[in-house]
Amino acid sequence: MSTVVDVKGLSVTFPTDEGVVRAVNDVSFSVREGESVGIVGESGSGKSTVAFALFDSVPSPGQISEGEVRFENGKNLLDMSEEERRRFYWSRISMVFQAAQNTLNPILRIQRQVEDIADAHNVSKKDAIARASELFETMYLHPKRVLSSYPHELSGGMKQRVSIALALLLNPRLVVLDEPTTALDVISQASVLRILDEVRRNTSVSFLFITHDISVISQVVDRVLVMYAGRVVESGPVRKIVTAPTHPYTRGLVASIPPLVGDLSGTKSVMGQPANLMNLPKGCAFYDRCEIRQPRCALEPPSYLPIDDDSAVACHVATGQDQGVNGP
Amino acid sequence: MNKLIRRVVTSLILIFVVATLTFFLIRLMPGSPYEVLYHQLLMKGMSQQQAADQVRSLLNATPNEPVILQYFQWVVQLFHGSLGNSIAQTGVPVTQLIFNALPWTLVTVTMGLFISFFIGIFLGVISASKRNSWVSGLIDNASSIAHAIPAYVTAVALLYLFNVVWHVFPSSGAYGITVYPGVNLPFILSFMYHMVLPVGTYVLTGLGSWELAMKATTITVTNDDFMMAARLRGLRHSTLMSYLGWNSILPLFTGFMLSLGAMFGGSVFIESTYSFPGIGNLFGAAITSRDYPVMEGCFLLTTTTIIVANVVADLMYSKLDPRIVD
Amino acid sequence: MKNIWKIFTRRPSRMVGVVLLLFFIVLAIFGPIMYPHPAVPNPNQIYAPPSWAHFLGTDYAGRDIWEQIVQGAQNVLYVAFLGALFTIIIGTVVGLAAGYLGPVVDNILMRITDMFLTIPSIALTIILAVTIGLSNNIVMAGILSFASWGGLARAIRSMVLSIKSRSFIEVSLGLGIPRWRVLFRDVLPNLMPYIVVHLMLALTSTVYGEVGLFFLGVVPFNAANWGVMLNYATGGSGAMYSTQSLMFLISPILAIVLLQTGIVLTSDAVNAIVDPRLREAK
Numbered sequence: 001m002s003t004v005v006d007v008k009g010l011s012v013t014f015p016t017d018e019g020v021v022r023a024v025n026d027v028s029f030s031v032r033e034g035e036s037v038g039i040v041g042e043s044g045s046g047k048s049t050v051a052f053a054l055f056d057s058v059p060s061p062g063q064i065s066e067g068e069v070r071f072e073n074g075k076n077l078l079d080m081s082e083e084e085r086r087r088f089y090w091s092r093i094s095m096v097f098q099a100a101q102n103t104l105n106p107i108l109r110i111q112r113q114v115e116d117i118a119d120a121h122n123v124s125k126k127d128a129i130a131r132a133s134e135l136f137e138t139m140y141l142h143p144k145r146v147l148s149s150y151p152h153e154l155s156g157g158m159k160q161r162v163s164i165a166l167a168l169l170l171n172p173r174l175v176v177l178d179e180p181t182t183a184l185d186v187i188s189q190a191s192v193l194r195i196l197d198e199v200r201r202n203t204s205v206s207f208l209f210i211t212h213d214i215s216v217i218s219q220v221v222d223r224v225l226v227m228y229a230g231r232v233v234e235s236g237p238v239r240k241i242v243t244a245p246t247h248p249y250t251r252g253l254v255a256s257i258p259p260l261v262g263d264l265s266g267t268k269s270v271m272g273q274p275a276n277l278m279n280l281p282k283g284c285a286f287y288d289r290c291e292i293r294q295p296r297c298a299l300e301p302p303s304y305l306p307i308d309d310d311s312a313v314a315c316h317v318a319t320g321q322d323q324g325v326n327g328p
Numbered sequence: 329m330n331k332l333i334r335r336v337v338t339s340l341i342l343i344f345v346v347a348t349l350t351f352f353l354i355r356l357m358p359g360s361p362y363e364v365l366y367h368q369l370l371m372k373g374m375s376q377q378q379a380a381d382q383v384r385s386l387l388n389a390t391p392n393e394p395v396i397l398q399y400f401q402w403v404v405q406l407f408h409g410s411l412g413n414s415i416a417q418t419g420v421p422v423t424q425l426i427f428n429a430l431p432w433t434l435v436t437v438t439m440g441l442f443i444s445f446f447i448g449i450f451l452g453v454i455s456a457s458k459r460n461s462w463v464s465g466l467i468d469n470a471s472s473i474a475h476a477i478p479a480y481v482t483a484v485a486l487l488y489l490f491n492v493v494w495h496v497f498p499s500s501g502a503y504g505i506t507v508y509p510g511v512n513l514p515f516i517l518s519f520m521y522h523m524v525l526p527v528g529t530y531v532l533t534g535l536g537s538w539e540l541a542m543k544a545t546t547i548t549v550t551n552d553d554f555m556m557a558a559r560l561r562g563l564r565h566s567t568l569m570s571y572l573g574w575n576s577i578l579p580l581f582t583g584f585m586l587s588l589g590a591m592f593g594g595s596v597f598i599e600s601t602y603s604f605p606g607i608g609n610l611f612g613a614a615i616t617s618r619d620y621p622v623m624e625g626c627f628l629l630t631t632t633t634i635i636v637a638n639v640v641a642d643l644m645y646s647k648l649d650p651r652i653v654d
Numbered sequence: 655m656k657n658i659w660k661i662f663t664r665r666p667s668r669m670v671g672v673v674l675l676l677f678f679i680v681l682a683i684f685g686p687i688m689y690p691h692p693a694v695p696n697p698n699q700i701y702a703p704p705s706w707a708h709f710l711g712t713d714y715a716g717r718d719i720w721e722q723i724v725q726g727a728q729n730v731l732y733v734a735f736l737g738a739l740f741t742i743i744i745g746t747v748v749g750l751a752a753g754y755l756g757p758v759v760d761n762i763l764m765r766i767t768d769m770f771l772t773i774p775s776i777a778l779t780i781i782l783a784v785t786i787g788l789s790n791n792i793v794m795a796g797i798l799s800f801a802s803w804g805g806l807a808r809a810i811r812s813m814v815l816s817i818k819s820r821s822f823i824e825v826s827l828g829l830g831i832p833r834w835r836v837l838f839r840d841v842l843p844n845l846m847p848y849i850v851v852h853l854m855l856a857l858t859s860t861v862y863g864e865v866g867l868f869f870l871g872v873v874p875f876n877a878a879n880w881g882v883m884l885n886y887a888t889g890g891s892g893a894m895y896s897t898q899s900l901m902f903l904i905s906p907i908l909a910i911v912l913l914q915t916g917i918v919l920t921s922d923a924v925n926a927i928v929d930p931r932l933r934e935a936k
Contacts (some may be wrong), residue, residue: 473915600870
């Protein structure tokens with residue numbers, strides 16, 4: 001299967017009064033056609049920044065300091081002209097935002113906003129409306145009513161579904177979903193996830209989910225990247241990550257998932273505070289919170305190494321870089 | 329519709345309350361039109377008795393009627409659509425004075441409002457887009473200072489520069505002595521010529537608040553999630569600008585009508601400086617001569633204008649902004 | 655402290671503002687000591703040009719203009735500051751009461767506020783000034799603030815309503831902490847930045863009103879005031895139409911413009927100091 005997006009050595013820095021903060025540090029990954037990938041991490045782990053970096057739209061004053069982002073082995077996004085980029089956005093890669101409630105223009109009807117997208121990408125307005133209606137229908141929305149509504153006339157869940165429909169409007173190759181369900185109640189959450197799963201099964205579109213809650217996306221992704229303090233610390237197939245996590249941080253994340261049935265006492269959250277990006281330790285960024293730390297971990301950062309065909313991890317202990325506790 | 333009727337009724341009550349309060353306030357002023365005239369006549373060499381008789385016949389009123397009685401007469405008159413007669417300009421109905429003066433003020437104030445609104449918005453957008461450069465600071469400070477400098481100072485300065493120093497614009501009046509008011513080109517041209525300085529003063533003193541408000545809303549909207557979303561949707565630049573523009577200007581519309589009231593107030597200063605025959609001038613003159621009915625008339629008219637403008641602003645706003653549900 | 659210095663160096667205009675404002679404050683404080691008596695007319699010195707004896711020349715009666723500007727500064731600044739203070743106090747108290755004391759008080763106070771916002775404030779101020787008479791500075795300050803507190807009251811009210819709905823206030827009230835203590839400890843401090851900035855804004859409008867009343871000439875002239883000077887310069891004295899008397903026209907104009915500029919630029923600085931959200935990033 002062909003690669004939809006390929007990210008290499010991506011770093012994003014934020015200048016502050018106290019020095020430069022590396023919010024994303026040498027991150028590489030790729031998403032294949034039809035594949036659904038999740039990026040998981042706490043707030044401040046850099047996962048949302050990665051999402052915006054795919055659009056070269058890192059919130060100011062942040063900037064991409066290194067790396068490249070290529071779609072379908074094409075041109076590096078960062079080298080594209082404004083106009084090239086504008087045409088590229090939404091037709092090839094689109095996004096569903098965290099606060100989808102606020103991502104629609106409050107003073108225009110949905111129909112007009114669909115038409116504006118069509119106009120921007122030289123699609124006939126009629127076709128765009130037809131396609132939007134079709135998408136609304138699959139999302140259990142009343143197309144006519146939604147099209148003639150203003151955003152404030154729709155509920156939060158409806159707006160989120162509208163914004164998913166808008167993201168799929170031009171049949172992009174990749175849809176980035178930044179915490180697509182966080183702002184929703186449990187019922188809407190389930191329905192949105194079901195819709196996304198259907199879309200995934202019925203089309204060749206690729207998804208990149210950004211979330212802090214691994215349990216939410218475990219049903220809708222194939223592969224998971226775990227981020228901590230701006231770096232990818234572990235990656236692998238979702239089944240493996242959930243059932244047999246390798247990195248101590250991933251273990252913590254997985255252990256914090258409450259079981260649907262049964263005893264809650266086994267659930268616990270990852271101990272301690274997220275790493276302070278202003279002041280990262282010399283060695284492993286997770287050192288302070290780690291339950292299996294070794295002396296070496298405080299001294300040098302672990303490299304991100306493959307542990308088998310489809311998984312990789314950055315941990316001295318897990319990869320046996322330290323006295324071979326868990327040898328390959 | 330129901331809401332509109334309620335607004336109109338409460339507005340009428342508000343106007344009546346304001347009118348009543350000012351009626352009594354004005355009667356409390358030290359000195360009366362009768363005294364003013366009486367002393368003028370005495371100075372001309374009349375005896376006290378003669379002067380008193382003269383005042384009575386000239387002003388056709390008994391000065392010592394109780395205020396409460398005057399009030400009831402005034403209310404009765406009001407319901408008949410009359411604001412009484414001027415005291416200083418003996419026997420001339422106040423309504424006539426006001427309707428002679430109103431058009432001049434209305435035209436200049438409206439022109440000033442529109443021009444300052446557009447210039448202010450334009451400057452606000454520029455300032456917002458150059459937020460972190462010195463250009464923004466310069467525009468903001470210049471607009472705020474222009475706004476803070478009193479209208480009468482601006483008026484005097486403009487008058488001095490463009491009339492005394494450069495002889496470009498006339499110093500007084502609303503039209504030249506050679507033209508006849510009406511729908512004819514010479515009059516309209518002459519009126520526009522006389523209007524330049526007063527309107528210029530309204531614009532200079534008014535644009536500051538628009539600039540600051542527009543800058544603030546533009547920055548807020550620029551940082552709104554939906555603008556980021558719109559950019560990532562690859563929308564055309566012109567579409568993005570119209571999203572940004574409408575969302576930034578909408579909140580300003582409420583202020584648009586409200587500022588009409590402030591400008592009517594400022595007309596007292598501006599029109600007296602340019603001897604412009606509008607409401608402000610009439611009001612100023614009425615105060616000097618203690619012409620109660622004219623003062624009340626002007627005050628009532630200005631208040632009514634503001635209230636009507638308020639209602640219109642609300643109606644307009646609910647039409648323009650879909651989020652307002654009525 | 656370092657941050658405050660940074661705020662000034664980032665925009666030197668702020669420093670200019672503070673210097674200007676301080677200049678006028680110094681004039682207002684030391685003016686009466688420098689010139690304790692009204693300027694003396696001198697028929698031999700009518701419209702004298704600026705000289706060492708007369709900084710800004712003399713007026714139509716041969717009085718020193720600089721002396722009058724200095725004496726005017728005291729009157730203008732004192733009344734304007736007092737008026738701005740009254741405006742802030744009335745606006746804050748009404749706004750707090752409306753937002754804090756429940757819907758009944760809120761309704762009544764907001765009706766009244768709406769009425770004040772509707773009445774043309776300049777016209778009301780003029781009528782009040784004529785009616786009550788400007789017998790002393792405190793009365794005048796009261797008149798200037800009477801018609802101009804509405805906007806602040808509205809703003810404070812809506813801020814109180816939004817602060818009240820924040821969780822920490824609800825928790826405090828739920829814990830049984832007395833309402834007035836929550837008001838002074840949690841609500842008021844949150845409003846302080848806005849109130850301070852508004853004080854500066856109110857100052858520009860009280861200067862506007864104070865000088866304006868004298869300029870219009872609808873009130874009896876008392877002490878030296880820039881408005882009186884401007885009135886004479888544009889009116890009776892005919893100073894406007896003679897180059898000889900230019901200083902008499904320009905001096906009060908310049909004084910008002912510089913004072914307002916000082917206040918506006920200082921308020922820009924105050925704004926940047928009290929409102930962290932406005933501090934430019936890096």
